[in-house]
Amino acid sequence: MKRISLNDIAKSLGVSKTLVSMVLNNLGDQNGISQKTQGKVWEKARELNYQPNYLARSLRTGRSKTLGLIVADISNIFYSRLARVIEDAAGKHNYNLIICSTDEKAEKEIELIKMLRARQVDGIILSTTQKDPKHLQELMKAKFPFVQIDRFFDELKADTVAVDNYKGSAQLTKHLIDIGCRNIGILAISPIYTSVIQQRIAGCAETCKENGLDWDEQHIKTIEFADIDGNIEKAIDDWFSNGNAPDAVFSLNNRIAISFMQACKKRNIQIPEQVKLTSFDDIEYFELLWPPMTAVAQPFRQMGQKSVEMLIDSIENKKHEYQKIILDTELKIRKSTQLK
Amino acid sequence: MKRISLNDIAKSLGVSKTLVSMVLNNLGDQNGISQKTQGKVWEKARELNYQPNYLARSLRTGRSKTLGLIVADISNIFYSRLARVIEDAAGKHNYNLIICSTDEKAEKEIELIKMLRARQVDGIILSTTQKDPKHLQELMKAKFPFVQIDRFFDELKADTVAVDNYKGSAQLTKHLIDIGCRNIGILAISPIYTSVIQQRIAGCAETCKENGLDWDEQHIKTIEFADIDGNIEKAIDDWFSNGNAPDAVFSLNNRIAISFMQACKKRNIQIPEQVKLTSFDDIEYFELLWPPMTAVAQPFRQMGQKSVEMLIDSIENKKHEYQKIILDTELKIRKSTQLK
DNA sequence: TATTTTAGCTAAACCGATTTAGCTGATTTT
């Protein structure tokens, strides 16, 4: 049952394992190994069904050909689609992926980064949950390759790919104002200190102010990640039983939007008649919901591909220079913000 | 920038790396290392911010504490939810996960298994795309730990966790017949030879026959994974322009159901008035679609947890005995099969 | 013929941990 090693091949052929290694890495010609010997090595390798041990190789070369991907929750469809793009892009360069979810816990994220580094991943693609950039600064200081995706600290001179959350949010808000909304409520997923959430809130708030709407913090309800449904219930209670219900709700995350919609169904709150509903993160289901949901779509394919390109360049290219890529979103207007 | 190794700690303290290794693995007491020395080691490790190299450890111990997860497509919400449960369950035992998608390609699956074994994962959780059990039999012969999840070969004496697809499908079909459907069309995702698809087809076909409905292969449309939308278009063309349109459609996969629904919207085919629509794999969005979709729900949490338990037992426990766990599904009846 | 070159190959170090077998000097037992 023991797996076949280079040594086994070498011994059974009466050659050195150096030679076997060179041949199987296609360095035979370069090192002047005769065609005849090369043939024998390949044949024996096939006969014994040799598979190299990547651990041993990685230990020696210092390259594991593995990347880490850290997101809040891989079962969130936004991240799983992103993960798939990243998996494929990484695969093209012969890298594989260890995927981890933080559950929006900053502490867990730090543990995961530590674990991934202990596993000698060559780099990490990270949608951070950190409140401040301290830990990522340490990564930078250690010259450890990583890319910020989706969420990021602008002050870090690090590779970044994200969307213009401010602009996307402002566009959506403008749309709501254009169709007559005067009181926009925000459902923000905790932790709300992330760049993504802050920018989305700012985009909405500024646009409201610019257009002469009242704005204060009261418009924002924070939904704890650990109990989305319960928190949504509370938010709705608060809004709809105190007589200051918003005429439009802007959910900053697809999960929350769904939960809000479910709650409205239960309570017979009509969308869009009683309240307009909109969300960040367009997903394919939004089009088929009742009512179909107006949403801000993110170019997740581009994001995924770019992040891998940047990361691999930063791993393999000594003179890699960091880049910040900010992509545009697209507003998809649907029935949840249209009366007719 | 070099990372700190055991040797660095050992040298800087003037002790052997054996000692350092023992202390940091909490084997100090057991090996009679004095408290004073242990204290010094821990302190130095903290001071130098030592992180063990998992590759080196794994190479030596023969345990990588890594599992492989192979599914058709991690961006499919069914698999991403499963993956999340598996990630958490594995994490509790200090295992991490390399996640891979096969795109329903049998060849790619074989490559992925090879790759995962080369990476020395300790075991694999696999939703197979293979047509015949040949390759999995090889895994068994090599005594390599793996668990079949969702899709499986019944003839393999291997750990398996899945649902009773036949029963779930039969239940759903019975429901359709009960509400008056006489001509049920199946949308099957290719490859249709998987256990899952075969059982779902059989459950539907047998139930139709038992209830006196006509049945032949014409009722089944195969949808190629690589072009779901295009294939759905063709299927609809064929059904609805040839005058032998089904009065109910049973989609064997959540992706296909969504695509079918989208196509119906475009063509103004009314659900459920013109055609009832049902699907396997209940997902949270189904409840909010218009119309909400009748579906067969799978206990994915249980599936994920059980699969990890079984796999880890089979890795760590010499006298592990294989188990086959077949769970029940739950029929969720919603508006897409109700006229009123 | 003596020397250099070359083709073809190998020995040994190395990556960073774990693990086995055993050493050293002090203390206890006989």
Place this chain on the structure above:
DNA sequence: AAAATCAGCTAAATCGGTTTAGCTAAAATA
């Protein structure tokens, strides 16, 4: 005082590759 025990520690092998430096015998050159 010699032998046995014990506390506390270490040297070296090992996992399976890659890589460096260099060997050997035959062929080519001087």
